[in-house]
Amino acid sequence: MSDFIQDLRDLNTLVVHQRDRSGDDLLQQVNRIGCNCENAWPIPVSLQKKFDLVFIDVTDQPVDRIKSFLNSAGGEPPTVIALIGYENPSTLESIFEIGAHAMLTKPVRATGVLGSMLMARRYWAEQLRFRKDLAKMRDRVVNLQKINDAKFILMRHHGIDDQEAYGVIRKQAMSKRTTTLEIAQSIINADGILRNIGNS
């Protein structure tokens, strides 16, 4: 059984919706599912950091206001489920713009709320993971490039080959108790300084 189902009852949820029939039905269903649940309306200026999942009525609401609200907590934005009154292209477009992870159509029925919460959580978690992985990959590519540059510098100056150059960097890193990346960076810096001295 996936963690999303297991952890469901630990979620702090916020329902940003008028206290009308749809709003009440949704609040009650979220309560039945067993999550902590609060209500807010109209759209507040800022979002408290504690909320993991936000249901938000996007019908006739300015997209910029929704976006600034959702991003106001700082850090990672919460999981967002959009509630829409009209299933027309402009409303659907606004769902994409605010970065919703799932949606529910109004009038809200009890059936479908649990499913959309789970889908939204999964999609949100996946996006988060992908973003982290991507950042890690980007760093790694940059690092690799730096180590290569440092190796070329050593090869040029000392007439050694690729493997020997890497060996020098590794040995230095070990004796100075630092990373190969630090050493590579120092080599690149030193090379730049020495070259500048030569030019002046």
Place this chain on the structure above:
Amino acid sequence: MSIQESWKIGVLFSTSGVTSIIEQSQLNGTLLAIDEINAAGGVRGRSIEPISYNPDSVVSCYGEMAERLIVDDKITALFGCYMSSSRKEVLPVVERRNALFFYPTLYEGFEYSPNVIYGGATPNQNSVPLANYLMGAFGKRIFFVGSDYIYPRESNRVMRNVLRQGGGEVIGERYYGFDVDEEGFAEVAREIVEMKPDAIFSTVVGQMCIDFYRAYHAAGGDGRICPIGSLTTNEAEIAAIGPEAAVGHITAAPYFRNLSSPANRKFLKAYNAKFGSVRDVTSCCEAAYNQMHLFATALEEVGEMDADRLHEALLGATFDAPQGQIKIDPDNNHTYLQSRIARVDEQGEFIIENKLRRAIKPDPYLVYPKIHDWNFRTQKVKQFPA
């Protein structure tokens, strides 16, 4: 009493087909309650008149007949269904037509419809007590056997989790289609007898249930040593299985016929007077009986057959049922129920061994019941020599 029209309500229980044993008992419970209500002067001086169809245990018939009851017979409240699949057929019909639907059967949870009043237990109300009992009294190696549909699968998911929390282990899990007979269960029965689990958890329902218990007995299985624990096998099925094959097996339910209380004695006496025997009285029958009484009380208060107003009146309503007091939970339309564990004796009668101290709140959206939750702790029931 002036000549007034009666209150018409719809009834959908199968009196033929695979689930007819249990549904017949639910129908009887419903009819008995109606008799009692009418004998006491009806509701606001008008009697309740059931319009009853037999869906023949065919899933698609339930939806069609619910439609017919609402459209042709103009009813707005209907009572019926045993299997989840049949409830799922009726659900969209009552939601679209805004009728009130009373479902008197335990099921797997994870549902809420404003149009349904759920009278049976959800998994949190009896899975945990049963798991605790089986592991405490017999051991931690459990074999699962079920009919192949949604209730057994979800019910087993819950059970597997509860067992794991208590250090238990599921050593086998099999599902069988509704066409399987005693012959068809012979192989799994032999396998179980060879594997020697500490207990079996069965979610096999209807006629199949009888076949499975018999096959287990035929293969040499003995309920007194390695019992089959169940949430669904009740008096009607045990009677059909026969005492020889049924002895020792265990069921957890809100109600058992052998319950000793004034309310239950009164209920059984009336049942016997109407149907000539109490042989097929079960927890599902009692739930159906309770729901009709709850409905009548709400109707008395509201005075019209408007589904929304009846629904309002039902939320939080209580009834002194044969099992003890029950209450419709205003949070989720399900029912606070008692929880008891009983074992079949040599005569084929359930003897209640353990029970919960108080009615337990239904929690249809509970993913993982906690085995150590004090709410689920049972106490021993003292046995008095007859």
